[in-house]
Amino acid sequence: MAEPAPNDPHGKVTVFTHDAAQLVVEASGTGARTFLLVHGIGMGRGVFGDLIEHLEPHGRVLAVDLPGFGAAEEPPRVPSIERLADLVGAYLRQHEPADRELVAIGHSMGTQVVTELAARHPSLVDRVVLVAPTVDAAARGALPQLGRLALDLLVESPKVLILGAREYLRAGPHLRRKTRAMLAHRPELSYPKVAAPALVIRGENDVVCPRAWCARVATALRTRVVEIPGHGHETMIRDAAPAARAILAELGVQPVET
Known part of the structure; x- marks a missing residue:
């Protein structure tokens, strides 16, 4: 069931409820192509503002808040990645x-x-783009992941730190359980099941997703890795233009300068 979000005078935001979980979807742009944007742990659709500006001229954009993130209500239980x-x-x-x-x-x-969406619902997905794919199988524990994230934040811009802090606070007290659900998922088992064409994008300085891991991901997806020079894990938040150019180039589309 989907309903318009309250306090949304432009009618761009929809609240969708299914199986006791809520998804908040913000739609913008028009065209025959749809870009679906799915955020990371502790984040929400609000971090995609810059990327949306670059993609809107080329199609419809759907930016989502997953359950318990952004404006989406906390679900009765923490969903698995598959759910x-x-x-x-x-x-x-x-x-x-x-x-x-x-x-x-x-x-x-x-x-x-996104990987599970393409693997479990292949008729819905025409192309997959994985930016800073987690979780590196060589460092699946909570402590290694938190350590890598802390190192990555040292190279991030104030914009990323401010947006990230705001979204992490909104993610609420169940972030620890959500992190456990993320770490329990084994994406390397699902990559070979993805039939759609794919692209992997990595920030050159991303310590959360090392080069060797991203190469493994790309190999499993039968694709390549595009590295964004000078960027870390939050490459689409810090400055989305390079990632947007890589995505559009993969589609054979000429970017519109904003």
């Missing part, structure tokens, strides 16, 4: 035209959701 993918799939199946090309773009934990 999050099924929730997004239910929304797309009910509210997006079947003949529209869908490019599913995930960042960090969002890459895990």
Whole structure:
């Protein structure tokens, strides 16, 4: 069930409820192609503002808040990555035209959701873009991941730190359990099941997603890695233009300068 969000005078935001979980979807732009944006752990759709500006001239953009993140209500229980993918799939199946090309773009934990979406609901996804894919199989524990994230934050811009702090506070007291659900998922088992064309994007200085891990991801997806010079894990938040150019180039589309 989808309803317009309250306090949204422009009618761009929809609240979708399915299987006791809530998804908040903000739609913008028009066109035959749809870009689906799925955020990482502790984040929300609000971090995608810059990327949306670059993608809007080339199609419809759907930016989501997963359950318990951003403006989406906390669910009764923390969903698994697979359940999050099924929730997004239910929304797309009910509210997006079947003949529209869908490019599913995930960042960090969002890459895990997008991977499962493509693996479990292949008819819904035409192309997959994984930006800073988690979780590196060589460092799956909470402590290694937190240590890498702390190192990555040392090279991030004030914009990333401010947006990240705001979104992490909104993620609420259950962030620890959500992190456990993220770490329990094994994306390397699902990559070979993805039939859609894919692209992996990595910030050159990303210590959360090392080069060797991203190369492994790309190999499993039968694709390549594009590195963004001078960027870290939050490459789509810090300055989305290079990532947007890589995505559009993969689609054979000429970017519109903003």
